[in-house]
Amino acid sequence: MPSSFAPNKIDNTLAESFQKTIQMLNNAIDNNKHPHVVEHAEFLLQNHFLKILDASAHAYAMQGKPTCALVAAERIIDYSPRSAVGYIRKASIYSMYGNQRHAIAVYNDGVRMVESSQEEQILCLTTAREEATKKNESRIDFMDILPTEIVNSVIKLLPKDTTVACLELSKVWRERILECTDAWRNLSVADTQEDTKLVDEAQYIGSHVEHLKLSTTSMSIRIKYLQALKEHHFKKIRSLELTVSDTLTSLTVEITNDLRDITVAEILLSCNLLSNLIYQANSTIETCIGNFSMVSKNCGLTNLELKAKTINGPDIEEMLQSCQKLRRLVMNGCRTSVLGSINRCAPKLEILGYNTDVSVPALKDLKKKTDSEEPGLRVLYTNNGQAYVPTSAIFPLIYKSRYTLEELLACLTDLTAPEVQQFNTTYMYFKLPRVIKLNMWPCAAIQPYLLRSIADSASLKHLCVIAPADIVELTRTIMNLGEPLVSFEIAHVQSINGRPSLIQLFERYARLSETQKSLESVIFRYCAEISDPVLSALSGIKTLSEVTLRGLAHVTTQGIHGLITKLSDQLTRIELSGMNTITDDTMLVLGNLCNIYFIVLNDLKNVTDDGVRGLINKIPQRQLSKLTITIKKCPLINDICIQHATQKVKAVYTT
Incomplete structure (x- = not known):
């Protein structure tokens, strides 16, 4: 341990003087003799209190706590800036820890601040400065000359407070200490002054840490370490021990290695008030679910x-049996047996995401139920077309929830002949009387049951249909709904037999739009049924404000221009994607949109810089400041054009 000159002892005579002065100070205060109060207080400060602080600073320095020592020395200077005591003590601390340049700077401050009449004090400062200067010129830094193995052996033996203090001594010391794996292999973070300083080094020491214990009560420190974990600075971490407060209600755990996982049961046992948990692991759920017998x-x-x-x-x-208050459950990696367990063991579940790759609504998005409404599943999302769910496995859950379901995204397999017979018997009267939003992939055998479930519905507002087997039956069902749809999406249709029925549907919605709310949004994706006459019928709907046209091979440039022109006063959002019929002329037609807020241009091979510039030049000036344009995969639109657009409109997004 470094050495420092010892402070002057407080002898018995001085102690007696202290007691006597305290008594005189109290008498002066009682008698309102303010000049005497100042006189006695100054005497105590100079002759007693500063000596006590000096002793404290020396003791801290000798314990290897330079930060605390420097704080005490600074207090001496604050209380008596014209006295040499504080400067000498502060400089000696720097000197004993090898930082002669800082010591010299402090001695210089002392020479400048101490009154020139205090010749003895000035002499002490200048003499000490000369000694520090000699040490600085002849210093030997063992960090520079000793082999790394020996230096690391020394560093790993240092207590944490000394290690943290040494980080501030020099650039060389800092680098060697931060690179010492053994010093950081086991890191425990509490509420000490050193822990507060060390948090800023998390990104540098994280690569060495194998075992991390966070017992700090400081939320800011905890968040910084967890953020460093999230950003993968702790690349070798094998275990994490987290002490949480009784107020914790939300937690996200992501385990990316193959070591023993922190189990779900352990988390719930440790966090009594936890209401929201996101848990991700690379292993099977069997190994990380844990023992729920104690939960x-x-x-x-x-x-x-x-x-x-x-x-x-x-x-x-x-x-599930322990978590009987569970209302929202989203799971990825599921086998179909999960559906039966949920059906049996989750009576209060309202939202279920099953192997879904789309965002599942949050609990706050649900309307509050009345006391008279029965419990049951209100939202069910399956995979968005990437993998079909066996209908026989999930349909019992759908059927059980038929009176409560409000949103259903169901990517279901088609039915076999035996399953059709079973459905005719078991689900003959299947209805979804409360469904508001329905996304379905109606294969040939399952389509009649899905269409029957919404027949005459007065609640359905949003319908998305992917690859329907019979578009004529689909449009007939939509025509007979109790209320018109608000949004309609249709995609991946190869046939063209349904065009007349689509024209009939949109013409009906156009008539309805004259007197009531009607269709507001349409999305057509890779749909052969969409032709110029269909777009013409669509353009008559006076409530239509959002249109997405993607990968339509059977519409012409003129047909698209006609749609945009007729809706020029209505459209607030339009997306044009993956069509060679979209040209620079189309951009000029888009420029006539008076109330447009969002334009998406995606995968357009025939749109150039000139088209985008023409669009921006034609949009009314009052609308430009409100307009957001997204440009993706358009090879003939360069960065200069995008930069020009950025200066003109509210926002431009590119990928």
């Missing part, structure tokens, strides 16, 4: 997102 049956968890390599029904049943 309270009144567990307060209401929202749970699970992602694992595989999730089987039997592995989650005990968890």
